[in-house]
Amino acid sequence: xxxxxxxxxxxxxxxxxxxxxxxxxxxxxxxxxxxxxxxxxxxxxxxxxxxxxxxxxxxxxxxxxxxxxxxxxxxxxxxxxxxxxxxxxxxxxxxxxxxxxxxxxxxxxxxxxxxxxxxxxxxxxxxxxxxxxxxxxxxxxxxxxxxxxxxxxxxxxxxxxxxxxxxxxxxxxxxxxxxxxxxxxxxxxxxxxxxxxxxxxxxxxxxxxxxxxxxxxxxxxxxxxxxxxxxxxxxxxxxxxxxxxxxxxxxxxxxxxxxxxxxxxxxxxxxxxxxxxxxxxxxxxxxxxx
Amino acid sequence: xxxxxxxxxxxxxxxxxxxxxxxxxxxxxxxxxxxxxxxxxxxxxxxxxxxxxxxxxxxxxxxxxxxxxxxxxxxxxxxxxxxxxxxxxxxxxxxxxxxxxxxxxxxxxxxxxxxxxxxxxxxxxxxxxxxxxxxxxxxxxxxxxxxxxxxxxxxxxxxxxxxxxxxxxxxxxxxxxxxxxxxxxxxxxxxxxxxxxxxxxxxxxxxxxxxxxxxxxxxxxxxxxxxxxxxxxxxxxxxxxxxxxxxxxxxxxxxxxxxxxxxxxxxxxxxxxxxxxxxxxxxxxxxxxxxxxxxxxxxxxxxxxxxxxxxxxxxxxxxxxxxxxxxxxxxxxxxxxxxxxxxxxxxxxxxxxxxxxxxxxxxxxxxx
Numbered sequence: 001x002x003x004x005x006x007x008x009x010x011x012x013x014x015x016x017x018x019x020x021x022x023x024x025x026x027x028x029x030x031x032x033x034x035x036x037x038x039x040x041x042x043x044x045x046x047x048x049x050x051x052x053x054x055x056x057x058x059x060x061x062x063x064x065x066x067x068x069x070x071x072x073x074x075x076x077x078x079x080x081x082x083x084x085x086x087x088x089x090x091x092x093x094x095x096x097x098x099x100x101x102x103x104x105x106x107x108x109x110x111x112x113x114x115x116x117x118x119x120x121x122x123x124x125x126x127x128x129x130x131x132x133x134x135x136x137x138x139x140x141x142x143x144x145x146x147x148x149x150x151x152x153x154x155x156x157x158x159x160x161x162x163x164x165x166x167x168x169x170x171x172x173x174x175x176x177x178x179x180x181x182x183x184x185x186x187x188x189x190x191x192x193x194x195x196x197x198x199x200x201x202x203x204x205x206x207x208x209x210x211x212x213x214x215x216x217x218x219x220x221x222x223x224x225x226x227x228x229x230x231x232x233x234x235x236x237x238x239x240x241x242x243x244x245x246x247x248x249x250x251x252x253x254x255x256x257x258x259x260x261x262x263x264x265x266x267x268x269x270x271x272x273x274x275x276x277x278x279x280x281x282x283x284x285x286x287x288x289x290x
Numbered sequence: 291x292x293x294x295x296x297x298x299x300x301x302x303x304x305x306x307x308x309x310x311x312x313x314x315x316x317x318x319x320x321x322x323x324x325x326x327x328x329x330x331x332x333x334x335x336x337x338x339x340x341x342x343x344x345x346x347x348x349x350x351x352x353x354x355x356x357x358x359x360x361x362x363x364x365x366x367x368x369x370x371x372x373x374x375x376x377x378x379x380x381x382x383x384x385x386x387x388x389x390x391x392x393x394x395x396x397x398x399x400x401x402x403x404x405x406x407x408x409x410x411x412x413x414x415x416x417x418x419x420x421x422x423x424x425x426x427x428x429x430x431x432x433x434x435x436x437x438x439x440x441x442x443x444x445x446x447x448x449x450x451x452x453x454x455x456x457x458x459x460x461x462x463x464x465x466x467x468x469x470x471x472x473x474x475x476x477x478x479x480x481x482x483x484x485x486x487x488x489x490x491x492x493x494x495x496x497x498x499x500x501x502x503x504x505x506x507x508x509x510x511x512x513x514x515x516x517x518x519x520x521x522x523x524x525x526x527x528x529x530x531x532x533x534x535x536x537x538x539x540x541x542x543x544x545x546x547x548x549x550x551x552x553x554x555x556x557x558x559x560x561x562x563x564x565x566x567x568x569x570x571x572x573x574x575x576x577x578x579x580x581x582x583x584x585x586x587x588x589x590x591x592x593x594x595x596x597x598x599x600x601x602x603x604x605x606x607x608x609x610x611x612x613x614x615x616x617x618x619x620x621x622x623x624x625x626x627x628x629x630x631x632x633x634x635x636x637x638x639x640x641x642x643x644x645x646x647x648x649x650x651x652x653x654x655x656x657x658x
Contacts, residue, residue, distance in 0.1 A: 181373035184340055187360050188367040189387035189442055199390075203377045 047265045050258035062248075062256035063263065070236040071244035071260070074155065078227075078240065079220040082159040086216050090167025091209070095201065097168075098175030099183065109172075115164045123161050124229025127154060150232030155240065158226040163216045170212030174205050207282040211275065218271040222264060291316040291478045292337060292446055297346035299332050299502075306332045308502040309346065319472050319479045321489035324499030325525070330482045331450055333499075337480060338448050339363045350445055366444030370451040372435040374423035380434050381419040384409055387442040409437040412471070429460040436468075440475075447472075449481035453488060465492050486526045490514060498522050520637050523564045530570065530607045532581065532631075533639075536561040541636050544602040545581045545628075550636050560639035565631040567610040572597070572619055573628045580628030583607055585621050597621060599629065 020028075052059050062068060093112055097105060115123060130137050131148040141148055148154045182204065186196045202209065224242040231238045233247065241264055248257035292314040299307040307329045314320050322330035335341040337348055339360035347356045355363055375383050384406045388397055397405060410416040413433040423431060432452065439447060452468065453461045469492050472479055483489050489496045490510040498505040498513060498521075506518045517523040534543030539554040541547070541561055553561075575582045583599035590596075595616035599607040609629060611619070621627065 181369055181371065182375055184360075185367070185369060185373040185375070185438075186386065186390070188338060188340070188365060189390060189438070190361045190364075191386070191390040192361070195390050199386075200375060206377075 044265060047258055047261050050254055051262040053258075054255040058255050059259045059262075062253075062259035065256070067236045067239065068244060068256075068260055071239045071241045072263070074152065074239065075221050075241040077152070078156050078159045079217055081156050082163050082220045083213060083217050085160060086163050086167055087209075087213055089164070090171060090212060090216075091202070093168040094171035094175055094205075095197070098172050099180050099201075112165050112168050115162050120162050120223065120225030121229055124158055124226035127158055127161075127226075127230050149230055150234065150238060152238065154230035155227050155238060158230045159220050159223055162223050162226050163220045166216035166219060167209065167212035170208050170215070171205055174208040175201070178204055207278055211278045211282065214271055214274055214278065218268065221267055291318070291351055292480065293347070293349035293352075294333070294337065295347040295349065297333065297336055297343045297348065299329070299336060299341065300344050305502050307336070307343070310502070310504050311346075312497060312504070312507065314478060314480060316478055317476050318494045319469070319477075319481070319492065321493035321496045322480065322482045322499055323484070323486060323489040323496050323525070324505075325484060327501075328499040329502040330484075330499050334448050334450055334480060334482050337446070338365050338367050340367075364442065364445050366439030366442060366447040368432075368435045368439050368447070368449040368452055370454055372423075372431045372455075374431060374434055374438070376423050378422075379419065380410070380415065380421050380423070380426070381406055383423070383434055384437045384441050387438065405441065406437075409441055412440070413437045427460075428456045429464055432456065432464060436471075445478070447477045447479040449479065451483060452481055453483070453485070461488075468492065490526075498525060500525075517635065520562065520564065523635060523637075528567050528608060530565045530567065530605075532563040532565065532601065532605070532634075533603070534561050534563050534636075535559070536636065536638060543581070546579045546631075548579065548634070548636075553636070553638070556638070562637050562639055563631070563634045564637065565634040567596070567608045568594075569631060569633040570607070570609040571630045571632055572609060572611065572621070573630055575626045575628045577628050578630075580630045581607075583627060583629050585623055585625045585627060588616075588621060588623070590616075599627070 051062075093108065096102070097109060128149060129135055131141055131154065132138065135149075146153070148157070182200050183196050186200045191199065222242060223240075224246075227240055228243055228246075231240070231243055233239060233243060235244075235247070239247065241260060245257050245261045245264070248254075248260065292312075294310060294312040294314075296309045296311055297307055298305070298309050310329075310333065312320075322333060324330045332341060336343045339348075339355070339358060339362075343356065347354060349355060350363070375386065378386070385402050388402045388405060391397075407416060407419070410419055413436055415430055415433050415437070418426065418430060418434075423434065426434065453465055456464060465488060481492070490513070493510060495508065496510055496513050497507045500521050506513055506522050508516075513522065514526055517526060523529055532543055532546075534541045534546075536542075536550060536553045536556050536559045538557065539549065539551050541550045541553075541563060543563065548563075553559075573580055581601060583601050586598040586600055588595060588597050590613070593613060595611050595613055597609045597611065597616070599609065601607050607629065
């Protein structure tokens with residue numbers, strides 16, 4: 001029988017229980033960094049490298065080319081419509097879900113999450129099924145003379161669908177955590193519903209709201225699958241930036257493809273920086289909530 | 291001023307308030323006292339209009355306010371966790387109620403500033419106007435919440451566990467201060483608390499609540515001296531209970547036999563004798579009307595000494611003595627002593643006589 005050795009032999013053995021040995025820490029950190037470098041940083045460098053491979057002149061001309069500019073305009077338009085609509089919808093849905101209990105609340109939460117669980121290509125196909133020549137709503141749209149599919153409205157609708165959850169998902173947990181005490185206090189002081197919304201509820205979630213809008217915008221501009229299905233790929237008319245990149249690439253016009261891609265990569269970097277800044281702000285404010 | 295008439299509230303089949311009625315007089319400060327789940331906060335929220343009653347009426351100054359929304363009731367409400375607007379300064383918090391008024395009655399910017407500064411002065415935090423709620427201590431937040439509630443010149447002030455989130459010393463100071471403030475402003479107020487000491491110290495009248503009903507309504511002295519039920523007796527402080535039999539107007543137990551003329555008509559029933567720890571005297575064992583007990587742990591609590599004892603049936607007893615008396619007795623652990631109730635209250639055992647709740651307690655005065 002040996003007795004259990006509870007006490008360490010020498011001071012060197014005394015190490016906080018939850019700390020790994022140095023070699024393990026180095027190895028793990030190294031692996032993570034190598035992975036990130038290989039799969040994230042190198043491709044990013046490659047995008048800009050390829051874009052500038054034929055010189056700055058080729059880069060600029062690929063971007064100012066009319067079809068490319070049309071794609072940029074369409075992407076901005078789709079985002080400019082989808083983001084504000086989803087902002088209003090997201091705030092309304094989050095307000096209802098976080099501050100009230102009503103029948104069908106669970107179903108509403110599931111519906112908001114739906115676009116995340118469905119492949120974007122399927123989302124696009126849903127619109128084809130609805131608005132296509134043989135679609136369910138085809139008689140309605142045709143009688144009204146509306147062209148939805150293979151036109152700008154289809155692209156906006158598809159973008160709306162896939163970016164649906166971002167704002168609401170960001171706000172719901174935040175609003176739930178904050179509860180309804182402040183709203184009730186405002187009501188006791190005589191404030192109307194709109195006053196409470198604009199003076200109390202929204203200011204309290206402003207950083208989360210901005211964060212949601214940012215993510216929503218990034219997705220709206222970068223969306224490929226759903227938009228690809230409904231777009232019809234008509235150059236200069238129904239091509240968004242991601243679709244334009246694909247077309248150029250398939251035509252072996254690598255420098256131009258990467259030049260447009262570099263704009264999207266730039267957007268991603270700006271988003272990332274803004275996101276980090278917001279997270280830092282939210283961290284400060286998050287810590288200050290009692 | 292506030293009339294609560296047969297107010298009933300049911301949550302998913304659970305009766306939170308069972309047809310309670312109360313009249314709060316102008317300038318009165320009433321405490322709703324009870325354990326959690328007794329319905330006290332629900333009643334407060336119904337008075338405020340934050341909760342809708344399933345039956346009954348709320349009247350303010352004779353006018354029916356039952357259908358009035360919370361924002362039109364002109365009621366000041368101080369929330370348990372203060373619910374200060376976290377993104378506004380103290381000044382803006384207090385000014386909120388003035389700024390959201392309709393344009394016709396809204397004071398000018400300058401008037402608002404003067405009014406807010408007066409209020410901050412009143413609650414002694416004029417120097418903190420520029421701070422945010424997170425930069426304040428609990429007591430300071432409490433004062434901001436109060437100033438904010440007073441800004442709308444409420445007809446009625448309601449406070450939900452106003453001192454619940456504060457530490458002991460701040461609590462004591464704030465509650466005296468609140469009482470003085472109440473007197474100087476002449477407001478009608480209702481506050482909720484689960485702390486009997488708080489209720490007895492601050493309120494003009496105390497409503498003891500249990501399971502959605504009023505157990506007893508009365509001044510602090512009435513409530514403390516004449517509890518109408520074992521529940522109220524137990525809720526208002528530490529208590530010793532000695533079981534006994536009630537026979538023809540006498541309470542007979544192990545070592546004692548007291549007259550209880552109020553229970554003359556009872557032939558034989560189980561009863562419980564309630565005695566506060568400071569109403570028990572320690573004597574030599576076996577003398578007259580005394581319960582024999584064994585001395586256990588003894589604690590010195592500042593000016594008083596607390597002696598724990600074990601009664602003849604193994605019950606835990608507690609006696610509080612002055613330090614002088616304790617020193618005089620020189621008790622030793624394990625010693626047999628006699629304990630004599632100076633003052634006690636007899637109740638019939640409710641478990642056996644649930645239907646006879648009206649035959650409530652009667653005072654017993656021991657004759658020694």
